[in-house]
Amino acid sequence: MPPSTARSVKSRRHAARFNDRRAPSPRWQFLRGFLKHxxxxxxxxxxxxxxxxxxxxxxxxxTTKLVVEYGPGVGTFTRPILEKLGDKGVLIAIDTNADFIRYLRESIPDERLVAVTGSAADVDQIVHDHGFDHADYVLSGIPFSTLPPGVGDAIGKATAKVLRPGGAFLVYQFSAKVFDFISPHFDRIDRGFEWINVPPAKLFWAWKSQSTGKGKA
Ligand SMILES: C[S@@+](CC[C@H](N)C(=O)[O-])C[C@H]1O[C@@H](n2cnc3c(N)ncnc32)[C@H](O)[C@@H]1O
Structure with a gap:
Protein backbone atom coordinates (compact mmCIF):
# COMPACT_ATOMS: atom_id res chain seq x y z
CA MET A 1 0.00 0.00 0.00
CA PRO A 2 1.51 3.44 -0.93
CA PRO A 3 2.37 5.55 2.16
CA SER A 4 -0.28 8.22 1.30
CA THR A 5 -3.09 5.57 1.12
CA ALA A 6 -1.90 4.01 4.37
CA ARG A 7 -1.95 7.46 5.99
CA SER A 8 -5.51 8.18 4.77
CA VAL A 9 -6.81 4.76 5.97
CA LYS A 10 -5.15 5.45 9.34
CA SER A 11 -6.68 8.92 9.57
CA ARG A 12 -10.18 7.58 8.64
CA ARG A 13 -9.85 4.98 11.42
CA HIS A 14 -8.75 7.70 13.80
CA ALA A 15 -11.75 9.88 12.79
CA ALA A 16 -14.14 6.92 13.28
CA ARG A 17 -12.72 6.27 16.76
CA PHE A 18 -12.94 10.00 17.55
CA ASN A 19 -16.60 10.12 16.37
CA ASP A 20 -17.40 6.99 18.37
CA ARG A 21 -16.07 8.67 21.48
CA ARG A 22 -18.11 11.82 20.84
CA ALA A 23 -21.45 10.26 19.77
CA PRO A 24 -22.95 8.41 22.76
CA SER A 25 -24.45 4.99 22.01
CA PRO A 26 -28.26 4.79 22.18
CA ARG A 27 -27.96 2.72 25.40
CA TRP A 28 -25.71 5.26 27.08
CA GLN A 29 -27.92 8.17 25.92
CA PHE A 30 -31.01 6.34 27.24
CA LEU A 31 -29.36 5.70 30.62
CA ARG A 32 -28.38 9.38 30.83
CA GLY A 33 -32.00 10.37 30.06
CA PHE A 34 -33.25 7.97 32.74
CA LEU A 35 -30.84 9.31 35.37
CA LYS A 36 -31.91 12.88 34.57
CA HIS A 37 -35.70 12.25 34.49
CA THR A 63 -51.61 2.55 3.12
CA THR A 64 -49.95 4.39 6.01
CA LYS A 65 -49.25 8.08 5.47
CA LEU A 66 -48.65 9.28 9.03
CA VAL A 67 -47.45 7.49 12.16
CA VAL A 68 -47.07 9.38 15.45
CA GLU A 69 -44.79 8.04 18.17
CA TYR A 70 -45.07 9.23 21.79
CA GLY A 71 -41.94 8.93 23.93
CA PRO A 72 -39.43 7.74 21.31
CA GLY A 73 -36.52 8.07 23.77
CA VAL A 74 -33.37 7.21 21.80
CA GLY A 75 -35.29 5.75 18.85
CA THR A 76 -35.69 2.06 19.77
CA PHE A 77 -39.03 1.96 17.90
CA THR A 78 -38.31 4.95 15.66
CA ARG A 79 -35.72 3.12 13.53
CA PRO A 80 -37.84 -0.03 12.92
CA ILE A 81 -40.86 2.16 12.07
CA LEU A 82 -38.79 4.04 9.47
CA GLU A 83 -37.56 0.70 8.06
CA LYS A 84 -41.17 -0.41 7.49
CA LEU A 85 -42.74 2.93 6.47
CA GLY A 86 -43.12 3.73 2.75
CA ASP A 87 -41.02 6.40 1.00
CA LYS A 88 -43.84 8.96 1.19
CA GLY A 89 -44.83 8.21 4.78
CA VAL A 90 -44.09 10.56 7.68
CA LEU A 91 -43.24 9.73 11.30
CA ILE A 92 -43.81 12.45 13.90
CA ALA A 93 -41.96 11.55 17.11
CA ILE A 94 -42.97 13.56 20.19
CA ASP A 95 -40.98 13.52 23.44
CA THR A 96 -40.99 15.90 26.42
CA ASN A 97 -37.24 15.36 26.80
CA ALA A 98 -35.41 17.84 24.54
CA ASP A 99 -32.13 15.87 24.89
CA PHE A 100 -33.76 12.80 23.31
CA ILE A 101 -35.25 14.87 20.48
CA ARG A 102 -31.87 16.48 19.73
CA TYR A 103 -30.25 13.03 19.77
CA LEU A 104 -32.86 11.65 17.32
CA ARG A 105 -32.37 14.56 14.92
CA GLU A 106 -28.60 14.08 14.99
CA SER A 107 -28.51 10.30 14.82
CA ILE A 108 -31.33 9.56 12.32
CA PRO A 109 -30.81 11.58 9.12
CA ASP A 110 -34.15 10.65 7.49
CA GLU A 111 -36.40 13.26 5.87
CA ARG A 112 -39.49 11.24 6.81
CA LEU A 113 -38.77 11.76 10.53
CA VAL A 114 -40.13 14.89 12.26
CA ALA A 115 -38.87 14.98 15.86
CA VAL A 116 -40.76 17.38 18.12
CA THR A 117 -40.12 18.43 21.73
CA GLY A 118 -43.56 18.52 23.33
CA SER A 119 -46.24 16.55 25.13
CA ALA A 120 -48.38 13.80 23.66
CA ALA A 121 -51.36 15.68 25.13
CA ASP A 122 -50.83 18.27 22.37
CA VAL A 123 -50.80 15.72 19.53
CA ASP A 124 -53.76 17.25 17.66
CA GLN A 125 -52.06 20.65 17.43
CA ILE A 126 -48.68 19.12 16.53
CA VAL A 127 -50.19 16.97 13.74
CA HIS A 128 -52.08 19.95 12.28
CA ASP A 129 -48.96 22.16 12.53
CA HIS A 130 -47.24 19.64 10.24
CA GLY A 131 -49.99 19.73 7.61
CA PHE A 132 -52.00 16.61 8.50
CA ASP A 133 -55.64 16.22 9.59
CA HIS A 134 -55.27 12.72 11.01
CA ALA A 135 -52.75 10.04 11.91
CA ASP A 136 -53.13 6.43 10.71
CA TYR A 137 -51.45 4.99 13.81
CA VAL A 138 -50.18 6.35 17.10
CA LEU A 139 -47.64 4.34 19.10
CA SER A 140 -46.95 5.08 22.75
CA GLY A 141 -44.09 4.14 25.05
CA ILE A 142 -44.74 6.79 27.68
CA PRO A 143 -45.15 5.67 31.31
CA PHE A 144 -48.89 6.31 31.81
CA SER A 145 -48.92 5.17 35.44
CA THR A 146 -46.53 7.93 36.55
CA LEU A 147 -47.90 10.84 34.50
CA PRO A 148 -49.08 13.94 36.41
CA PRO A 149 -52.83 13.95 37.26
CA GLY A 150 -55.06 14.58 34.25
CA VAL A 151 -52.36 14.04 31.62
CA GLY A 152 -53.20 10.36 30.92
CA ASP A 153 -56.88 11.21 30.36
CA ALA A 154 -55.94 14.14 28.13
CA ILE A 155 -53.64 11.92 26.03
CA GLY A 156 -56.29 9.17 25.65
CA LYS A 157 -58.87 11.70 24.48
CA ALA A 158 -56.52 13.63 22.17
CA THR A 159 -55.30 10.40 20.57
CA ALA A 160 -58.83 9.17 19.80
CA LYS A 161 -59.50 12.55 18.18
CA VAL A 162 -56.36 12.64 16.02
CA LEU A 163 -56.68 9.08 14.63
CA ARG A 164 -58.44 8.43 11.32
CA PRO A 165 -61.47 6.11 11.37
CA GLY A 166 -60.07 2.56 11.40
CA GLY A 167 -56.72 3.76 12.79
CA ALA A 168 -55.20 2.40 15.99
CA PHE A 169 -53.47 3.47 19.19
CA LEU A 170 -50.67 0.98 19.96
CA VAL A 171 -49.48 1.02 23.57
CA TYR A 172 -46.81 -0.97 25.45
CA GLN A 173 -46.68 -0.58 29.23
CA PHE A 174 -45.43 -2.23 32.42
CA SER A 175 -48.69 -1.38 34.23
CA ALA A 176 -52.31 -1.89 33.09
CA LYS A 177 -53.23 1.60 34.36
CA VAL A 178 -53.28 2.90 30.78
CA PHE A 179 -56.44 0.88 30.13
CA ASP A 180 -58.39 3.34 32.35
CA PHE A 181 -57.21 6.22 30.16
CA ILE A 182 -57.96 4.67 26.78
CA SER A 183 -61.06 2.53 27.37
CA PRO A 184 -63.50 5.51 27.51
CA HIS A 185 -62.39 6.59 24.03
CA PHE A 186 -62.10 3.37 21.99
CA ASP A 187 -64.72 0.74 21.11
CA ARG A 188 -62.34 -2.19 20.67
CA ILE A 189 -59.11 -2.82 22.54
CA ASP A 190 -57.06 -5.97 21.81
CA ARG A 191 -54.66 -6.98 24.56
CA GLY A 192 -51.45 -9.02 24.80
CA PHE A 193 -48.44 -9.72 27.02
CA GLU A 194 -44.78 -9.93 25.97
CA TRP A 195 -42.36 -11.87 28.20
CA ILE A 196 -39.29 -11.17 26.05
CA ASN A 197 -38.69 -7.66 27.31
CA VAL A 198 -37.16 -6.21 30.48
CA PRO A 199 -39.48 -6.00 32.30
CA PRO A 200 -42.19 -8.03 30.50
CA ALA A 201 -44.78 -5.68 29.00
CA LYS A 202 -48.53 -5.38 28.62
CA LEU A 203 -49.63 -4.60 25.07
CA PHE A 204 -52.76 -2.80 23.88
CA TRP A 205 -54.06 -2.17 20.36
CA ALA A 206 -57.00 0.27 20.62
CA TRP A 207 -58.98 0.61 17.36
CA LYS A 208 -60.94 3.68 16.34
CA SER A 209 -64.31 2.68 14.94
CA GLN A 210 -64.58 2.63 11.10
CA SER A 211 -68.33 3.16 11.02
CA THR A 212 -68.88 6.18 13.30
CA GLY A 213 -65.65 7.86 12.25
CA LYS A 214 -65.14 8.77 15.90
CA GLY A 215 -63.57 7.41 19.03
CA LYS A 216 -66.07 7.09 21.88
CA ALA A 217 -65.02 10.51 23.25
C1 LIG B 1 -39.79 4.19 28.67
S1 LIG B 1 -39.26 5.55 27.68
C2 LIG B 1 -39.60 4.80 26.09
C3 LIG B 1 -38.39 4.69 25.27
C4 LIG B 1 -38.50 3.94 23.94
N1 LIG B 1 -39.69 4.27 23.19
C5 LIG B 1 -38.37 2.43 24.08
O1 LIG B 1 -39.26 1.72 23.66
O2 LIG B 1 -37.37 1.95 24.56
C6 LIG B 1 -40.55 6.75 27.89
C7 LIG B 1 -40.37 8.06 27.11
O3 LIG B 1 -41.58 8.83 27.25
C8 LIG B 1 -41.23 10.21 27.31
N2 LIG B 1 -42.40 10.95 27.86
C9 LIG B 1 -42.85 10.99 29.13
N3 LIG B 1 -43.98 11.72 29.22
C10 LIG B 1 -44.28 12.16 27.94
C11 LIG B 1 -45.34 12.94 27.36
N4 LIG B 1 -46.33 13.45 28.11
N5 LIG B 1 -45.32 13.18 26.03
C12 LIG B 1 -44.31 12.67 25.25
N6 LIG B 1 -43.29 11.94 25.75
C13 LIG B 1 -43.26 11.67 27.07
C14 LIG B 1 -39.96 10.20 28.16
O4 LIG B 1 -39.21 11.38 28.01
C15 LIG B 1 -39.25 8.97 27.60
O5 LIG B 1 -38.42 9.29 26.51
Whole structure:
Protein backbone atom coordinates (compact mmCIF):
# COMPACT_ATOMS: atom_id res chain seq x y z
CA MET A 1 0.00 0.00 0.00
CA PRO A 2 1.51 3.44 -0.93
CA PRO A 3 2.37 5.55 2.16
CA SER A 4 -0.28 8.22 1.30
CA THR A 5 -3.09 5.57 1.12
CA ALA A 6 -1.90 4.01 4.37
CA ARG A 7 -1.95 7.46 5.99
CA SER A 8 -5.51 8.18 4.77
CA VAL A 9 -6.81 4.76 5.97
CA LYS A 10 -5.15 5.45 9.34
CA SER A 11 -6.68 8.92 9.57
CA ARG A 12 -10.18 7.58 8.64
CA ARG A 13 -9.85 4.98 11.42
CA HIS A 14 -8.75 7.70 13.80
CA ALA A 15 -11.75 9.88 12.79
CA ALA A 16 -14.14 6.92 13.28
CA ARG A 17 -12.72 6.27 16.76
CA PHE A 18 -12.94 10.00 17.55
CA ASN A 19 -16.60 10.12 16.37
CA ASP A 20 -17.40 6.99 18.37
CA ARG A 21 -16.07 8.67 21.48
CA ARG A 22 -18.11 11.82 20.84
CA ALA A 23 -21.45 10.26 19.77
CA PRO A 24 -22.95 8.41 22.76
CA SER A 25 -24.45 4.99 22.01
CA PRO A 26 -28.26 4.79 22.18
CA ARG A 27 -27.96 2.72 25.40
CA TRP A 28 -25.71 5.26 27.08
CA GLN A 29 -27.92 8.17 25.92
CA PHE A 30 -31.01 6.34 27.24
CA LEU A 31 -29.36 5.70 30.62
CA ARG A 32 -28.38 9.38 30.83
CA GLY A 33 -32.00 10.37 30.06
CA PHE A 34 -33.25 7.97 32.74
CA LEU A 35 -30.84 9.31 35.37
CA LYS A 36 -31.91 12.88 34.57
CA HIS A 37 -35.70 12.25 34.49
CA UNK A 38 -36.40 8.80 36.04
CA UNK A 39 -40.16 9.30 36.47
CA UNK A 40 -40.75 10.67 32.95
CA UNK A 41 -38.60 8.02 31.25
CA UNK A 42 -40.04 5.23 33.40
CA UNK A 43 -37.67 2.41 32.35
CA UNK A 44 -33.93 1.88 32.42
CA UNK A 45 -33.80 -0.58 29.47
CA UNK A 46 -35.05 0.11 25.90
CA UNK A 47 -37.72 -2.19 24.40
CA UNK A 48 -36.72 -5.58 22.92
CA UNK A 49 -36.86 -6.38 19.18
CA UNK A 50 -39.50 -9.05 19.90
CA UNK A 51 -41.74 -6.49 21.59
CA UNK A 52 -41.23 -4.05 18.71
CA UNK A 53 -42.14 -6.59 15.99
CA UNK A 54 -45.21 -7.82 17.89
CA UNK A 55 -46.48 -4.32 18.63
CA UNK A 56 -46.17 -3.21 14.99
CA UNK A 57 -47.57 -6.42 13.43
CA UNK A 58 -51.15 -5.17 12.79
CA UNK A 59 -49.98 -2.02 10.96
CA UNK A 60 -50.93 -1.82 7.28
CA UNK A 61 -47.73 -0.15 6.05
CA UNK A 62 -48.81 0.07 2.38
CA THR A 63 -51.61 2.55 3.12
CA THR A 64 -49.95 4.39 6.01
CA LYS A 65 -49.25 8.08 5.47
CA LEU A 66 -48.65 9.28 9.03
CA VAL A 67 -47.45 7.49 12.16
CA VAL A 68 -47.07 9.38 15.45
CA GLU A 69 -44.79 8.04 18.17
CA TYR A 70 -45.07 9.23 21.79
CA GLY A 71 -41.94 8.93 23.93
CA PRO A 72 -39.43 7.74 21.31
CA GLY A 73 -36.52 8.07 23.77
CA VAL A 74 -33.37 7.21 21.80
CA GLY A 75 -35.29 5.75 18.85
CA THR A 76 -35.69 2.06 19.77
CA PHE A 77 -39.03 1.96 17.90
CA THR A 78 -38.31 4.95 15.66
CA ARG A 79 -35.72 3.12 13.53
CA PRO A 80 -37.84 -0.03 12.92
CA ILE A 81 -40.86 2.16 12.07
CA LEU A 82 -38.79 4.04 9.47
CA GLU A 83 -37.56 0.70 8.06
CA LYS A 84 -41.17 -0.41 7.49
CA LEU A 85 -42.74 2.93 6.47
CA GLY A 86 -43.12 3.73 2.75
CA ASP A 87 -41.02 6.40 1.00
CA LYS A 88 -43.84 8.96 1.19
CA GLY A 89 -44.83 8.21 4.78
CA VAL A 90 -44.09 10.56 7.68
CA LEU A 91 -43.24 9.73 11.30
CA ILE A 92 -43.81 12.45 13.90
CA ALA A 93 -41.96 11.55 17.11
CA ILE A 94 -42.97 13.56 20.19
CA ASP A 95 -40.98 13.52 23.44
CA THR A 96 -40.99 15.90 26.42
CA ASN A 97 -37.24 15.36 26.80
CA ALA A 98 -35.41 17.84 24.54
CA ASP A 99 -32.13 15.87 24.89
CA PHE A 100 -33.76 12.80 23.31
CA ILE A 101 -35.25 14.87 20.48
CA ARG A 102 -31.87 16.48 19.73
CA TYR A 103 -30.25 13.03 19.77
CA LEU A 104 -32.86 11.65 17.32
CA ARG A 105 -32.37 14.56 14.92
CA GLU A 106 -28.60 14.08 14.99
CA SER A 107 -28.51 10.30 14.82
CA ILE A 108 -31.33 9.56 12.32
CA PRO A 109 -30.81 11.58 9.12
CA ASP A 110 -34.15 10.65 7.49
CA GLU A 111 -36.40 13.26 5.87
CA ARG A 112 -39.49 11.24 6.81
CA LEU A 113 -38.77 11.76 10.53
CA VAL A 114 -40.13 14.89 12.26
CA ALA A 115 -38.87 14.98 15.86
CA VAL A 116 -40.76 17.38 18.12
CA THR A 117 -40.12 18.43 21.73
CA GLY A 118 -43.56 18.52 23.33
CA SER A 119 -46.24 16.55 25.13
CA ALA A 120 -48.38 13.80 23.66
CA ALA A 121 -51.36 15.68 25.13
CA ASP A 122 -50.83 18.27 22.37
CA VAL A 123 -50.80 15.72 19.53
CA ASP A 124 -53.76 17.25 17.66
CA GLN A 125 -52.06 20.65 17.43
CA ILE A 126 -48.68 19.12 16.53
CA VAL A 127 -50.19 16.97 13.74
CA HIS A 128 -52.08 19.95 12.28
CA ASP A 129 -48.96 22.16 12.53
CA HIS A 130 -47.24 19.64 10.24
CA GLY A 131 -49.99 19.73 7.61
CA PHE A 132 -52.00 16.61 8.50
CA ASP A 133 -55.64 16.22 9.59
CA HIS A 134 -55.27 12.72 11.01
CA ALA A 135 -52.75 10.04 11.91
CA ASP A 136 -53.13 6.43 10.71
CA TYR A 137 -51.45 4.99 13.81
CA VAL A 138 -50.18 6.35 17.10
CA LEU A 139 -47.64 4.34 19.10
CA SER A 140 -46.95 5.08 22.75
CA GLY A 141 -44.09 4.14 25.05
CA ILE A 142 -44.74 6.79 27.68
CA PRO A 143 -45.15 5.67 31.31
CA PHE A 144 -48.89 6.31 31.81
CA SER A 145 -48.92 5.17 35.44
CA THR A 146 -46.53 7.93 36.55
CA LEU A 147 -47.90 10.84 34.50
CA PRO A 148 -49.08 13.94 36.41
CA PRO A 149 -52.83 13.95 37.26
CA GLY A 150 -55.06 14.58 34.25
CA VAL A 151 -52.36 14.04 31.62
CA GLY A 152 -53.20 10.36 30.92
CA ASP A 153 -56.88 11.21 30.36
CA ALA A 154 -55.94 14.14 28.13
CA ILE A 155 -53.64 11.92 26.03
CA GLY A 156 -56.29 9.17 25.65
CA LYS A 157 -58.87 11.70 24.48
CA ALA A 158 -56.52 13.63 22.17
CA THR A 159 -55.30 10.40 20.57
CA ALA A 160 -58.83 9.17 19.80
CA LYS A 161 -59.50 12.55 18.18
CA VAL A 162 -56.36 12.64 16.02
CA LEU A 163 -56.68 9.08 14.63
CA ARG A 164 -58.44 8.43 11.32
CA PRO A 165 -61.47 6.11 11.37
CA GLY A 166 -60.07 2.56 11.40
CA GLY A 167 -56.72 3.76 12.79
CA ALA A 168 -55.20 2.40 15.99
CA PHE A 169 -53.47 3.47 19.19
CA LEU A 170 -50.67 0.98 19.96
CA VAL A 171 -49.48 1.02 23.57
CA TYR A 172 -46.81 -0.97 25.45
CA GLN A 173 -46.68 -0.58 29.23
CA PHE A 174 -45.43 -2.23 32.42
CA SER A 175 -48.69 -1.38 34.23
CA ALA A 176 -52.31 -1.89 33.09
CA LYS A 177 -53.23 1.60 34.36
CA VAL A 178 -53.28 2.90 30.78
CA PHE A 179 -56.44 0.88 30.13
CA ASP A 180 -58.39 3.34 32.35
CA PHE A 181 -57.21 6.22 30.16
CA ILE A 182 -57.96 4.67 26.78
CA SER A 183 -61.06 2.53 27.37
CA PRO A 184 -63.50 5.51 27.51
CA HIS A 185 -62.39 6.59 24.03
CA PHE A 186 -62.10 3.37 21.99
CA ASP A 187 -64.72 0.74 21.11
CA ARG A 188 -62.34 -2.19 20.67
CA ILE A 189 -59.11 -2.82 22.54
CA ASP A 190 -57.06 -5.97 21.81
CA ARG A 191 -54.66 -6.98 24.56
CA GLY A 192 -51.45 -9.02 24.80
CA PHE A 193 -48.44 -9.72 27.02
CA GLU A 194 -44.78 -9.93 25.97
CA TRP A 195 -42.36 -11.87 28.20
CA ILE A 196 -39.29 -11.17 26.05
CA ASN A 197 -38.69 -7.66 27.31
CA VAL A 198 -37.16 -6.21 30.48
CA PRO A 199 -39.48 -6.00 32.30
CA PRO A 200 -42.19 -8.03 30.50
CA ALA A 201 -44.78 -5.68 29.00
CA LYS A 202 -48.53 -5.38 28.62
CA LEU A 203 -49.63 -4.60 25.07
CA PHE A 204 -52.76 -2.80 23.88
CA TRP A 205 -54.06 -2.17 20.36
CA ALA A 206 -57.00 0.27 20.62
CA TRP A 207 -58.98 0.61 17.36
CA LYS A 208 -60.94 3.68 16.34
CA SER A 209 -64.31 2.68 14.94
CA GLN A 210 -64.58 2.63 11.10
CA SER A 211 -68.33 3.16 11.02
CA THR A 212 -68.88 6.18 13.30
CA GLY A 213 -65.65 7.86 12.25
CA LYS A 214 -65.14 8.77 15.90
CA GLY A 215 -63.57 7.41 19.03
CA LYS A 216 -66.07 7.09 21.88
CA ALA A 217 -65.02 10.51 23.25
C1 LIG B 1 -39.79 4.19 28.67
S1 LIG B 1 -39.26 5.55 27.68
C2 LIG B 1 -39.60 4.80 26.09
C3 LIG B 1 -38.39 4.69 25.27
C4 LIG B 1 -38.50 3.94 23.94
N1 LIG B 1 -39.69 4.27 23.19
C5 LIG B 1 -38.37 2.43 24.08
O1 LIG B 1 -39.26 1.72 23.66
O2 LIG B 1 -37.37 1.95 24.56
C6 LIG B 1 -40.55 6.75 27.89
C7 LIG B 1 -40.37 8.06 27.11
O3 LIG B 1 -41.58 8.83 27.25
C8 LIG B 1 -41.23 10.21 27.31
N2 LIG B 1 -42.40 10.95 27.86
C9 LIG B 1 -42.85 10.99 29.13
N3 LIG B 1 -43.98 11.72 29.22
C10 LIG B 1 -44.28 12.16 27.94
C11 LIG B 1 -45.34 12.94 27.36
N4 LIG B 1 -46.33 13.45 28.11
N5 LIG B 1 -45.32 13.18 26.03
C12 LIG B 1 -44.31 12.67 25.25
N6 LIG B 1 -43.29 11.94 25.75
C13 LIG B 1 -43.26 11.67 27.07
C14 LIG B 1 -39.96 10.20 28.16
O4 LIG B 1 -39.21 11.38 28.01
C15 LIG B 1 -39.25 8.97 27.60
O5 LIG B 1 -38.42 9.29 26.51
Missing amino acids: PVMVGSIIPSSRTLIERMLKPVDWE
